[in-house]
Amino acid sequence: MDRRFLTVLGVSLVFALVVSSVFYQMTSRGSGPKKPEAGDMKDVVVATRPLGIGVMVKPADVKLMKVSQDSYPKGAFTKVEEVLDRPVVSNILLDEPLLEGRLAVKGSGLGLAPTIPVGMRAVTVRVNDVAGAAGFVLPGLRVDVLVTGHPPSGDSNMTTTVLQNVLVLSAGQAMQADARGSPVSVSTVTLLVTPADAETLTLANGEGRIQLILRNSSDDGVEKTPGRFVAELYGAARRPAAPAAPAKRAPAQPVVMVAAPVAVPIAPPPPPPPDQIVVIRGDKKTVEVIPRGN
Secondary structure: OOHHHHHHHHHHHHHHHHHHHHHHHHHHHHHOOOOOOHHHEEEEEEEOOOEOOOOEOOHHHEEEEEEEOOOOOOOEOOOHHHOOOOEEOOOEOOOOEOEHHHEOOOOOOOOOHHHOOOOOEEEEEEOOOOOOHHHOOOOOOEEEEEEEEOOOOOOOOEEEEEEEEEEEEEEOOEOOOOOOOOOOOOOEEEEEEOHHHHHHHHHHHHHOEEEEEEEOOOOOOOOOOOOEEOHHHHOOOOOOOOOOOOOOOOOOOOOOOOOOOOOOOOOOOOOOOOEEEEEEEOOEEEEEEEOOOO
């Protein structure tokens, strides 16, 4: 084989290898993920186990993990001391960063207390299996509260809706549903209400029988219902409402007679003098009166 041809072939192969090597380095450097440097990493506090609502964070429940600055979650913590002894108000999963919105303020209490918003109240009512919707009243659902009792103005029992669209905080001792969402047997249900509704609910729980009615959590409408008497279940017409009792009259006050002013008659003005014409004939003088209206 010609030596000249072999020389050209060798040079071509070397040139091809150099070009392919440079091309490979350029493509791998531009498309490959950039390895974060040590200075770009940041500490974040994560959970070492699942943390449920009401759990007080302890040192064994958290640890530090390195994450890049770009993936650092907003509201996270960089020191373990910042999350210790703070109650959990929203479920936290394993290795999930602890966020400010998932924790209550330190010293706000244990268990259910940290989950109660400012200005609201948690009221617990006793229910049975039927009143508890056969165990399907779970934390996070919304219910209507019905009460059955004997009203003072009626002659039979009556059922009426006293509260609507009320949030369930806990059912029995559970403050959250289990992983499968299975119904649990409950004897008490804790509801989140306003202070005024807390008075209504407490009075209804003492005066009659409480019934909880499940509703769609996305339905926040309030319906006006007249309530139902026992007689209406058997086709009887509702009796008209009793007329309101007349208001009591105030005791009679002494009447003071005031004399009316006496009108003094005023004399009419005198009529104007009639028109006169004086007629002189020689040495005689006569006066003629001209009647009015002529």
